Amino acid sequence: MTAGPQTTPQHALEHLRRAVVAGELRPGDRIRQEEVASELGVSVASVREALTVLEQEGQVRYAPRRGYFVAELDVADLEEIYDLRRVLETRAARLALPRADAATLERMRAAAAACAAAADAADIAAELDANRRFHFALLDAPGRPHTIRLIRLLWDATEPYRALYYSAPEERRRSLAAHERILAAVADRDADRLVTELDSHREEALAALRAILGEAAAVPALAGA
Amino acid sequence: MTAGPQTTPQHALEHLRRAVVAGELRPGDRIRQEEVASELGVSVASVREALTVLEQEGQVRYAPRRGYFVAELDVADLEEIYDLRRVLETRAARLALPRADAATLERMRAAAAACAAAADAADIAAELDANRRFHFALLDAPGRPHTIRLIRLLWDATEPYRALYYSAPEERRRSLAAHERILAAVADRDADRLVTELDSHREEALAALRAILGEAAAVPALAGA
DNA sequence: TAGTATTCGATTTTCGAAGATCGAAGAAAG
DNA sequence: CTTTCTTCGATCTTCGAAAATCGAATACTA
Numbered sequence A, B: 001m002t003a004g005p006q007t008t009p010q011h012a013l014e015h016l017r018r019a020v021v022a023g024e025l026r027p028g029d030r031i032r033q034e035e036v037a038s039e040l041g042v043s044v045a046s047v048r049e050a051l052t053v054l055e056q057e058g059q060v061r062y063a064p065r066r067g068y069f070v071a072e073l074d075v076a077d078l079e080e081i082y083d084l085r086r087v088l089e090t091r092a093a094r095l096a097l098p099r100a101d102a103a104t105l106e107r108m109r110a111a112a113a114a115c116a117a118a119a120d121a122a123d124i125a126a127e128l129d130a131n132r133r134f135h136f137a138l139l140d141a142p143g144r145p146h147t148i149r150l151i152r153l154l155w156d157a158t159e160p161y162r163a164l165y166y167s168a169p170e171e172r173r174r175s176l177a178a179h180e181r182i183l184a185a186v187a188d189r190d191a192d193r194l195v196t197e198l199d200s201h202r203e204e205a206l207a208a209l210r211a212i213l214g215e216a217a218a219v220p221a222l223a224g225a
Numbered sequence C: 001t002a003g004t005a006t007t008c009g010a011t012t013t014t015c016g017a018a019g020a021t022c023g024a025a026g027a028a029a030g
Numbered sequence D: 001c002t003t004t005c006t007t008c009g010a011t012c013t014t015c016g017a018a019a020a021t022c023g024a025a026t027a028c029t030a
Helices: A008-021 A033-040 A044-056 A075-099 A102-120 A124-139 A145-165 A169-187 A191-218 A220-224 B008-021 B033-040 B044-056 B075-099 B102-120 B124-139 B145-165 B169-187 B191-218 B220-224
Strands: A060-063 A067-070 B060-063 B067-070
Touching: A008 A033, A008 A044, A008 A124, A008 A145, A033 A044, A044 A060, A044 A067, A044 B044, A075 A124, A075 A145, A075 A191, A075 B075, A075 B145, A102 A124, A102 A169, A124 A145, A124 A169, A145 A191, A145 B075, A145 B145, A169 A191, B008 B033, B008 B044, B008 B124, B008 B145, B033 B044, B044 B060, B044 B067, B075 B124, B075 B145, B075 B191, B102 B124, B102 B169, B124 B145, B124 B169, B145 B191, B169 B191
Parallel strands: none
Antiparallel strands: A060 A067, B060 B067
């Protein structure tokens, strides 16, 4: 039902995404096409198509005849991306809230629970996935596909970094608490409070990412593994 | 200086974009990979990579094992896209205006003049290009690459339709007049007026596009050429 | 020694063809 | 006459290998 990979490039794409979330591919890393291809038992052409998608999403950087690299973001990038998320998600949330029905709330509750369970199990990949489900359950109002596409793009852009900061237990706790407050605001149909909670949730994440980036800058050996 | 196609897929991408702007590829049309490839004297793999880019941009739709088609938008899509443009361009314009220097204004003036010249010559492709230069000269403030990327995505999504409505002379006149008012607002450093002018400029374009779409719906034979 | 040219290995880039899949036209059955 | 099944042609899909390119290590010059 979950629509597995229909084509070989899609298969390669999922593999690369998984590698990013799992932290196997870290910002700045080089991605060797041949290596990925033989790892998956597919041709480089398929890997290349997958990389083209990731390049459009801004997750990898492409230097013609030099290769593909996992995108590196600096603090300015992060702040711009989170600013854009604020602008777009605020609009999406205000449009979605009046239409959010019981099923929506239920999906959010389930995702929040999955988040907490993944946090307990220290399963970063599962938590990232559940976290996404939580937020998109609210924002993915039917009839606004382009809005969701853009928001998803912004989420994807910072995914490699989110994968890093989710390893910190105190961030997880903070995140779970924020989810509860967001859930309450939705249940109360309080748009202003919802927007405020989303803002501060984002602000906390941004602060954590800033810290990660500060460390990475202080320890450039990270890229040279 | 204009950075021609560095790679074969980029060459194919430019070719396809040109075909869209020129109206050779219309919404709903099927894109035969082999045909494009032999036309350009390149392999299908390269064409495929170019199509992957266009798919990510939302300009073509991909049905696995069926092929690629030029994306068709309905009125709801257009309204959502223009709503998103309003949200993002308003923010971009307000951030860019204080930083707009004499060179920026000069670039805008030159682009506006090129727009007028292209309108006189009835050169749709040139006018579309100059129109883009005009708007992005203002919005493309240094240090906000992600904002521009998103705005560009939204522009690209409606490009096939813009190519259609620019054939109407009265729309061109209206558009040129709007450019003058926008230019004046920028020269006066009046942010509120600038935003208002941009809004109404967009609203006029949306109205024209709605009309185009209405015709297309009334004459479905359009797609079956 | 510092700087520059050159070769070499690794990697990307591009192609052409074989294999897989789909939609449509036509045949057979009810 | 309608429906279902089958075959066929067109097209997409994927591959493996040849060709082009780049960076780094090496050799050379001043």
